[in-house]
Amino acid sequence: xxxxxxxxxxxxxxxxxxxxxxxxxxxxxxxxxxxxxxxxxxxxxxxxxxxxxxxxxxxxxxxxxxxxxxxxxxxxxxxxxxxxxxxxxxxxxxxxxxxxxxxxxxxxxxxxxxxxxxxxxxxxxxxxxxxxxxxxxxxxxxxxxxxxxxxxxxxxxxxxxxxxxxxxxxxxxxxxxxxxxxxxxxxxxxxxxxxxxxxxxxxxxxxxxxxxxxxxxxxxxxxxxxxxxxxxxxxxxxxxxxxxxxxxxxxxxxxxxxxxxxxxxxxxxxxxxxxxxxxxxxxxxxxxxxxxxxxxxxxxxxxxxxxxxxxxxxxxxxxxxxxxxxxxxxxxxxxxxxxxxxxxxxxxxxxxxxxxxxxxxxxxxxxxxxxxxxxxxxxxxxxxxxxxxxxxxxxxxxxxxxxxxxxxxxxxxxxxxxxxxxxxxxxxxxxxxxxxxxxxxxxxxx
Amino acid sequence: xxxxxxxxxxxxxxxxxxxxxxxxxxxxxxxxxxxxxxxxxxxxxxxxxxxxxxxxxxxxxxxxxxxxxxxxxxxxxxxxxxxxxxxxxxxxxxxxxxxxxxxxxxxxxxxxxxxxxxxxxxxxxxxxxxxxxxxxxxxxxxxxxxxxxxxxxxxxxxxxxxxxxxxxxxxxxxxxxxxxxxxxxxxxxxxxxxxxxxxxxxxxxxxxxxxxxxxxxxxxxxxxxxxxxxxxxxxxxxxxxxxxxxxxxxxxxxxxxxxxxxxxxxxxxxxxxxxxxxxxxxxxxxxxxxxxxxxxxxxxxxxxxxxxxxxxxxxxxxxxxxxxxxxxxxxxxxxxxxxxxxxxxxxxxxxxxxxxxxxxxxxxxxxxxxxxxxxxxxxxxxxxxxxxxxxxxxxxxxxxxxxxxxxxxxxxxxxxxxxxxxxxxxxxxxxxxxxxxxxxxxxxxx
Numbered sequence: 001x002x003x004x005x006x007x008x009x010x011x012x013x014x015x016x017x018x019x020x021x022x023x024x025x026x027x028x029x030x031x032x033x034x035x036x037x038x039x040x041x042x043x044x045x046x047x048x049x050x051x052x053x054x055x056x057x058x059x060x061x062x063x064x065x066x067x068x069x070x071x072x073x074x075x076x077x078x079x080x081x082x083x084x085x086x087x088x089x090x091x092x093x094x095x096x097x098x099x100x101x102x103x104x105x106x107x108x109x110x111x112x113x114x115x116x117x118x119x120x121x122x123x124x125x126x127x128x129x130x131x132x133x134x135x136x137x138x139x140x141x142x143x144x145x146x147x148x149x150x151x152x153x154x155x156x157x158x159x160x161x162x163x164x165x166x167x168x169x170x171x172x173x174x175x176x177x178x179x180x181x182x183x184x185x186x187x188x189x190x191x192x193x194x195x196x197x198x199x200x201x202x203x204x205x206x207x208x209x210x211x212x213x214x215x216x217x218x219x220x221x222x223x224x225x226x227x228x229x230x231x232x233x234x235x236x237x238x239x240x241x242x243x244x245x246x247x248x249x250x251x252x253x254x255x256x257x258x259x260x261x262x263x264x265x266x267x268x269x270x271x272x273x274x275x276x277x278x279x280x281x282x283x284x285x286x287x288x289x290x291x292x293x294x295x296x297x298x299x300x301x302x303x304x305x306x307x308x309x310x311x312x313x314x315x316x317x318x319x320x321x322x323x324x325x326x327x328x329x330x331x332x333x334x335x336x337x338x339x340x341x342x343x344x345x346x347x348x349x350x351x352x353x354x355x356x357x358x359x360x361x362x363x364x365x366x367x368x369x370x371x372x373x374x375x376x377x378x379x380x381x382x383x384x385x386x387x388x389x390x391x392x393x394x395x396x397x398x399x400x401x402x403x404x405x406x407x408x409x410x411x412x413x414x415x416x417x418x419x420x421x422x423x424x425x426x427x428x429x430x431x432x433x434x435x436x437x438x439x440x441x442x443x444x445x446x
Numbered sequence: 447x448x449x450x451x452x453x454x455x456x457x458x459x460x461x462x463x464x465x466x467x468x469x470x471x472x473x474x475x476x477x478x479x480x481x482x483x484x485x486x487x488x489x490x491x492x493x494x495x496x497x498x499x500x501x502x503x504x505x506x507x508x509x510x511x512x513x514x515x516x517x518x519x520x521x522x523x524x525x526x527x528x529x530x531x532x533x534x535x536x537x538x539x540x541x542x543x544x545x546x547x548x549x550x551x552x553x554x555x556x557x558x559x560x561x562x563x564x565x566x567x568x569x570x571x572x573x574x575x576x577x578x579x580x581x582x583x584x585x586x587x588x589x590x591x592x593x594x595x596x597x598x599x600x601x602x603x604x605x606x607x608x609x610x611x612x613x614x615x616x617x618x619x620x621x622x623x624x625x626x627x628x629x630x631x632x633x634x635x636x637x638x639x640x641x642x643x644x645x646x647x648x649x650x651x652x653x654x655x656x657x658x659x660x661x662x663x664x665x666x667x668x669x670x671x672x673x674x675x676x677x678x679x680x681x682x683x684x685x686x687x688x689x690x691x692x693x694x695x696x697x698x699x700x701x702x703x704x705x706x707x708x709x710x711x712x713x714x715x716x717x718x719x720x721x722x723x724x725x726x727x728x729x730x731x732x733x734x735x736x737x738x739x740x741x742x743x744x745x746x747x748x749x750x751x752x753x754x755x756x757x758x759x760x761x762x763x764x765x766x767x768x769x770x771x772x773x774x775x776x777x778x779x780x781x782x783x784x785x786x787x788x789x790x791x792x793x794x795x796x797x798x799x800x801x802x803x804x805x806x807x808x809x810x811x812x813x814x815x816x817x818x819x820x821x822x823x824x825x826x827x828x829x830x831x832x833x834x835x836x837x838x839x840x841x842x843x844x845x846x847x848x849x850x851x852x853x854x855x856x857x858x859x860x861x862x863x864x865x866x867x868x869x870x871x872x873x874x875x876x877x878x879x880x881x882x883x884x885x886x887x888x889x890x891x892x
Contacts, residue, residue: 028552030545058549060517064556067513071506099476103504106474106700108729108753109555110510154727157704157736254552258603281600283554283756285731286763290603307554310729317732 004049004081004129008042009118011069013062014054014417015427016358016390022199023389024356027225027255030199033059034390035427036358037066037114038417039121041076051125052416055117055329056357061110062427068114071101076118085126088149092119092335096151108307112332119333120363124413134334134413135366139175139374143168146374150339158313164342171377178373187404188368189219189379190386191249193356195238196222202237209241216402219247219274219383225255228264235271244272251277254305258287265295275299275323282306288320301325304354308332309339316347325354325385328363334413337367345375356387361398362414365405393421450495450527450575454488455564457515459508460500460863461873462804462836468645469835470802473671473701476645479505480836481873482804483512483560484863485567487522497571498862501563501775502803508873514560517547522564531572534595538565538781542597554753558778565779566809570859580780580859581812585621585820589614592820596785600756604763610788617823624819633850634814635665635825636832637695639802641684642668648683655687662848665693665720665829671701674710681717690718697723700751704733711741721745721769728752734766747771750800754778755785762793769827771800774809780859783813791821802833807844808860811851839867 015035018024024032035058041051057065075094084091095115096107105111127134138146147164182188192215195208205222212220222238224231231250239248250273256264261279268276276298280287282305292300303325306312315321324344331337344351351371353364361384368384376382384405391397394417396410408414425432461481464470470478481504487497503511521540530537541561542553551557573580584592593610628634638661641654651668658666668684670677677696685694696719702710707725714722722744726733728751738746749771752758761767770790777783790797797817799810807830814830822828830851837843840863842856854860871878 028543028545028548032546032549056549059546060544061514061547061550061557064510064513064517064550067510068507068556071510097474098506099474100478100505101507102474103478103502104507104510104556104559106728106751109557110514110550111507111555113550152703154703154730154733157733257598257600281756282552283754284600284760286760287600287603305552308729310727314730314732 004125005044006041006051006077006079006081007044009069009073009077010040010042011066012038012422013066013427014038014358014422014425015059015062015433016425017432018389019059022197025197025199026223026251026253027198028253029058034358035059035062037062037069037117038422039069039117041121041125043081043125049125049128051121051128053117053119053121053124053333053413054359054415055113056360057113064110065113068110069117072098072114072118076122081125081129084122088335089151091122092149092332093151093153095119096332107310107332112307113329115332116329117333119335120329120413120415123334124415128412131411133366133408133410135369135373135408138366138370139179143172146338149335150342151335152339154310155313155339155343158317159343159346163346167342167345168374171374174377175373178377182369182372182407185404186402187406188365188372189383190217190400190403190405191219191221191247191383192217192386192388193221193251194388195220198223198226202234205234206237206241209238213242213246218403219249221249221251221277221385223253224250224264224268225252228267232267232271235268239271247274249273249275249277252279254278254281256280258284258290261291262294265298269295269298273298275301277301277325278305283311285311285314285318285320288315289318292320292322299323301352303327304330306330309336309343312340313343316343316349321349324349324351326351326364326367327354328360328367341367341371341375350381351376352382353384355385358390359394359415361386361391362394362396365398365408366413368405369407393417393425450571451490452487452497452523452525452527453490455515455519455523456486456488457512458484458868459512459873460484460804460868460871461505461508461879462871463878464835465505468643471643471645472669472697472699473644474699475504480804481505481508483508483515483563484868485515485563487567487571489527489571495571495574497567497574499563499565499567499570499779499859500805500861501559502806503559510556511559514556515563518544518560518564522568527568527571527575530568534781535597537568538595538778539597539599541565542778553756553778558753559775561778562775563779565781566775566859566861569780570861574858577857579812579854579856581815581819581854584812584816585625589618592784595781596788597781598785601759601785601789604759605789605792609792613788613791614820617820620823621819624823628815628818628853631850632848633852634811634818635829636663636846636849636851637665637667637693637829638663638832638834639667639697640834641666644669644672648680651680652683652687655684659688659692664849665695667695667697667723667831669699670696670710670714671698674713678713678717681714685717693720695719695721695723698725700724700727702726704730704736707737708740711744715741715744719744721747723747723771724751729757731757731760731764731766734761735764738766738768745769747798749773750776752776755782755789758786759789762789762795767795770795770797772797772810772813773800774806774813787813787817787821796827797822798828799830801831804836805840805861807832807837808840808842811844811854812859814851815853839863839871
């Protein structure tokens with residue numbers, strides 16, 4: 001393989017007017033326009049190889065993430081893929097700890113969302129250059145290479161590089177068998193959130209829950225939070241639709257304080273939820289720990305807004321969560337996701353990635369399959385979120401059949417979008433955002 | 447007072463090429479260009495009243511914060527000061543929980559830095575309209591008005607509105623006496639960090655430490671972290687310069703992991719540091735708690751990078767810190783600072799605000815004086831950071847004499863900058879950034 005130079009970084013503001021239908025609405029995000037900052041790394045490859053990555057956003061403010069991505073561009077452009085992959089840890093720290101930009105985080109919020117998009121684009125490029133789906137590239141790397149991609153700063157008191165190496169080495173055998181088993185079963189287990197958005201009517205929720213049941217989903221998630229009485233009514237309807245053997249999860253999207261969460265789950269516990277997700281602020285490690293003690297045996301899940309490995313480390317140390325919901329681009333891309341997957345394995349907490357949004361399903365299928373094949377060795381208590389919208393904009397969309405994510409086969413991280421979609425939904429210049437095209441959408445004034 | 451409408455929000459990218467002299471250099475920020483996103487709220491006031499606020503940044507990436515401020519503008523422009531002050535809590539939550547923008551935080555990083563600048567500009571405007579320095583406005587507000595400015599979401603399990611009201615009401619008497627006492631003493635105690643920047647030579651450090659001593663400073667802070675042996679050498683020099691009765695603080699600026707911090711303080715403890723500041727990641731509540739237990743009786747301080755009241759709440763709950771270093775614009779402006787000052791009072795942790803940077807000294811003098819007069823009633827164990835640079839750019843700069851912040855007298859939050867400075871240091875168009883004007887400065891490529 002001859003050196004592959006990254007010759008330019010392009011970033012675009014892509015927004016879908018989902019607030020028109022309230023797809024994705026929850027207690028804290030009542031009217032989202034699902035969006036992303038979309039990164040393309042152009043290279044000098046004779047085959048025209050590009051690395052693609054995105055970070056999911058919610059409409060207004062996507063332009064802020066775009067600006068952050070641009071601020072990182074000088075750290076990426078002009079480097080070769082070989083230089084980067086030869087020192088993945090150094091490359092990652094170079095972004096996450098850039099000595100002026102880190103003031104804006106560090107390693108959190110806008111600046112870290114931007115890091116995630118760029119880092120994922122590099123991994124997409126690497127996987128494409130190796131002609132492998134990302135999860136295969138990860139599974140084929142030597143344990144030492146995985147460890148060398150991780151920045152252990154701030155987590156070494158909980159997981160040392162030597163422990164990480166040991167975890168990976170112990171799972172080295174049996175990878176081929178586990179991949180075969182995944183193929184035999186038709187893929188990785190999925191649950192659906194599509195039925196339970198907060199903005200949907202009760203009729204729509206019931207009919208969607210029934211549809212999901214017939215489509216093969218055994219696990220279903222509903223949004224709760226703003227009004228416990230209304231939540232209980234909707235929970236009763238969904239429980240009736242899926243029956244006592246169906247698994248129901250609840251998601252409060254950070255709406256409650258600690259005491260409110262405990263009080264609400266006393267009411268909602270009678271619908272037998274498998275977990276309560278984001279019961280309070282994602283920053284409140286000690287709050288989650290207290291909620292978990294008080295609402296047991298209902299499990300506590302969080303992660304889509306957990307800003308970095310340092311907070312995840314503490315959630316594990318404090319025994320604050322039962323379910324680790326990594327997000328592929330809230331964390332600083334693949335490198336930091338690897339750290340959290342290994343931390344979760346060490347502490348024995350199952351990883352059930354957050355998905356939905358734009359491209360998150362495409363991303364996380366790779367992470368869950370890597371976790372199964374190369375780290376945890378089991379899908380027990382593990383299931384990946386599935387939301388059935390916006391997949392039509394991807395070149396190689398995630399496919400769920402009979403409640404399972406089928407195994408991705410195309411090279412890369414499955415995150416490349418179709419040129420036509422990028423043009424149409426680019427904000428504010430795309431046709432989808434032309435006057436009259438999106439009456440009622442929450443258009444930013446940026 | 448007739449209604450005062452905010453007619454426009456202007457935001458500028460202001461950068462000082464401080465990396466030329468390594469002023470401000472520390473273990474993690476080796477070459478900072480002290481900067482800010484500077485907000486001006488224009489009004490329809492016949493007197494030309496404007497509200498000014500800024501958030502401190504470190505050079506590259508200031509343009510990202512500027513973009514974030516612009517995203518919030520529609521929530522501010524067109525409102526009257528009276529509408530805002532009549533529901534300060536609602537106004538603050540409207541910014542911090544804006545339903546699309548919050549995805550980029552929530553309440554952390556770029557989006558929260560932007561919130562801080564805007565919120566502070568509103569308080570500056572309010573104080574100017576009342577013709578009072580900000581700390582006087584705060585001290586004169588009824589306890590109920592202070593409580594009504596605070597968003598208790600996510601902290602109510604640690605501090606209820608009723609408890610906050612009780613704390614404030616208990617300190618209601620004696621305010622005039624405490625203000626008189628502050629006047630009698632010549633202001634609020636300050637310490638200096640100017641001597642101890644990491645990039646300075648040992649000679650320069652010694653001569654600056656001696657100068658600080660003769661200027662009346664009894665407390666002095668040095669930067670540590672990259673190399674414990676070198677830190678020990680510099681600590682010995684400073685200790686010699688200030689004598690055994692001088693108070694020395696150390697600041698690692700997040701350089702260490704938990705175990706490294708404990709090991710380093712075993713070495714550096716022999717120089718009798720009063721506190722170790724930012725020994726590790728600002729996100730690591732449990733890590734700080736362990737470090738504090740292990741390095742006692744050396745005190746543990748943190749706060750300049752503590753992203754919001756939720757992390758501060760946990761630092762108190764976990765007994766992780768001895769010193770609470772609020773930052774006036776890392777937190778979401780005055781409203782959230784009030785929450786943290788009251789949390790600190792409830793948990794009995796002294797507040798010693800972070801300053802330096804651009805405008806932080808100007809800001810925090812007000813916060814410390816409010817804390818003394820209206821909340822804690824004491825300056826025992828409390829001292830405010832002072833860094834003697836960039837003050838010449840402010841209309842009413844903070845003034846430290848004989849180791850004390852003198853009491854601000856001008857109306858407002860002391861954060862208004864001189865028009866000439868704004869023009870000269872605006873990035874990239876100002877004269878200070880013209881080709882050749884700043885050879886060697888770390889110019890962003892944004």
